[in-house]
Amino acid sequence: MKNYEPKQIEKKWQDFWEKNKIYKTNEEPGRPKYYCLDMFPYPSGVGLHVGHFKGYVATDILARMKRMQGYNVLHPMGWDAFGLPAENYAIKTGIHPAITTAKNISNIKIQMETTGLSYDWDREINSTDPAYYKWTQWIFLKLYENGLAYKKLLPINWCPSCKTGLANEEVVEGDCERCGTPTTKKEINQWVLKITDYADRLLMDLDSLDWPDKIKEMQKNWIGRSEGWELVFPLKNEDEKISVFTTRTDTLFGCTYVVLAPEHPLLLSLANKITNYDEVLDYINKAKNKSDRERISEVKDKSGVEVKGITAINPINNQEVKIFVADYVLGHYGTGAVMAVPAHDIRDFDFAKKYALPIIYVIKLKQGESKENEAFTEDGIVFNSNGFDGLSSEEAREKIGQELKKQKLAEKKINYKLRDWVFSRQRYWGEPIPIIHCEKCGMVALEEKDLPLELPQVEKYEPTGTGESPLAAITEWVNVKCPKCGGPAKRETNTMPQWAGSCWYYLRFLDPRNEKELADKNKEKKWMPVDLYVGGAEHAVLHLLYSRFWHKFLFDIGAISTIEPFQKLRNVGLILAPDGQKMSKSKGNTVSPNEIIEEFGADTLRVYEMFMGPFDQAIAWNPQGVKGVFRFLNKTWDLILSLKGNKESSQQIISETNKLVKKVGEDLEKMKFNTCVAFFMEYINLVSERKNEWGIIEIEKMLKIFAPFAPHFCEELWSELDNKNSIALESWPEADSAAIIQENIILVAQVNGKVRDKIEVAMDIDKESALELAQRSEKIKTWLNGKEIKEVIFVPNRIINILTD
């Protein structure tokens, strides 16, 4: 008998699949569609580790199952290949990023093929291919045409190590998301995308998506919608006014001062009225130079300076209040000014304590006294507030707001935390922005016919660090004639961020070679939205937010017909290193799929990754566990080959097989791969004890549903059983519930809620008969011991519980 030798069979089947185009996706209008997508990887030089494959194997299993179930399945793969590692490597070695990228891609593609992933490689795309990024640039031009891309001088997050500006989303606790270097502020002219125009829709449409709550919540918090009022505080003896945004108009009588952000324009326009202007200016400058790090560390200790010479007037009671400048108020949120109510806001309370400012309580608990000596931030009952005393916070918010609105001093307002997306990078390896700056005409967009605007060859990839990209040094590329007036002009030298290409790639898979459109409209209509999208949770407010924004924009301009790209999203949990730490090249604890495939084969790798534990959980790699799966495959292999001649199955086995089909089908839909593998193991344990009852039909059924997990293994056994076609082309077996027989079941017998015996009874036995049988049990008898039965609880086919005194 033949031994299970994965090395000898896996290559054979991979070649067979490729040669026969088994996994090519054709447009098959008669079938329901299923678009099953992995987040496409960055082609890193060290290849992918086993963790990357967990998600790929999962989607592969589902794609294979759906194909067998008759779906027209789209399961593509591509490369998100712009990015810093290739560029940094180029800086070190002088080798063009395109060359290293191509090499990395071919390595990783081999890794994917040897793992038996059933991608349709005819649709492979690469975000750095000019034929692809032509359309990334095209979308940029459309954003520009529609006023959603603009250039602005603004202080942005700057990574001194990567020497480029970053988006808000790319800064984690003040540090660069990529390299961990603390960021600084830098004022440079930046391309910005108006994602804030879509804030409301990005928020609302989350409800319609089947996404993990965690990701939805993160996006909600990131967008940060808050409803409130914008109130006007007139200035004493001045025409100017201060507008503030607040969600707590109910606390307005408790406002004892007003705070301006250091960036507030009033501080400049009223400079000559401010009597301590030197002091104020000094504070503003200090605040400007603070890094995010410093700001974060100063949260506890708030600083500020009184702005003397001007006074604000609380519009609700005409009280004069002092004005401060303090950097705990953010210039970019709301109006850049707040009304301070120390009694009912922790930040204002801290500030007021430090500078000995008055604290007036105006909200109290429904019962009992108002709190003193701390900020009471909850809703309650209003007091100390003239005509509004006794109202609830909620009522008072509305009434006070409306009262001021009559005097044109208030207006309802919604604010968002979300900020516009800083879109330009001062680096080489990214999509060039297709804009020309003309001395006469200003900014001129390239025309569609001039796309793609290809990246030029450069000699040095080093970023300049001055806020200019290395492209700026290539004069022959930079200096052009203005397309409008023909005069001297210069190309934009910033490039797009890493996220640009991934914002829309899922659309390109539908129609990857289309030269006229980003994707054919009918194909888009057919395939979108993505039915299942799988990737890591780390993209929650980056890629997943950006691509929703672009998708909605593309919908608005009529390029596509759907309003959301990814209907169902699932996060794959990390595979940690055997030491329980995150796998990383620098720690030297990575596990490569290559070594596992070499020793045990791809099918062991696949089944093990699915068996490790719940799909979305982080679990450490366990080399012993891999061996366990390999043992299971060997055992199954030997068993099936030894039974080649078995014809008939027993009723019991037929029943068990149908149960298996049912359970595996159900749990695959729920993506509970670990329990699916356990079911297979249980099944094999069972049939190996009753080998002679396991016939050909049931063996083949089992192989078919196991094939998505271990495709090479099942193909080989399938052909050993004298089948000529690929098992991948078989149809998925249906669970026959009529065949699931269970004449006798085990009923748990309890006395007073404790398990005392298990009795074998007929399926669907009634309460009386069950009780009679239970009372015959010796064990039950001892426990009843002549006591009077008070009540009997009976759950059909589960439990009988006899209660006595």
Added chain:
RNA sequence: GCCGAGGUGGCGGAACUGGCAGACGCGUAUGCCUUAGGAGCAUAUGUCGCAAGGCGUGAGGGUUCAAAUCCCUCCCUCGGCACCA
């Protein structure tokens, strides 16, 4: 501080809608086979107890005939956000 997820054997984890806690796998022990075993096979394996039986799902309380599962109070771990008025 706020938001989200979670806490079950030595380990990864099972457990439908409240109904046998610990499926499946790893590890461990003993035995068999073997020149050999980091191979294979068999048996055992939550815990205390010779046993009968008792105790057990982060802690404490509650509801119920019955709670890992529902309710209340608290503790801890992980992930995210963080002066957003």
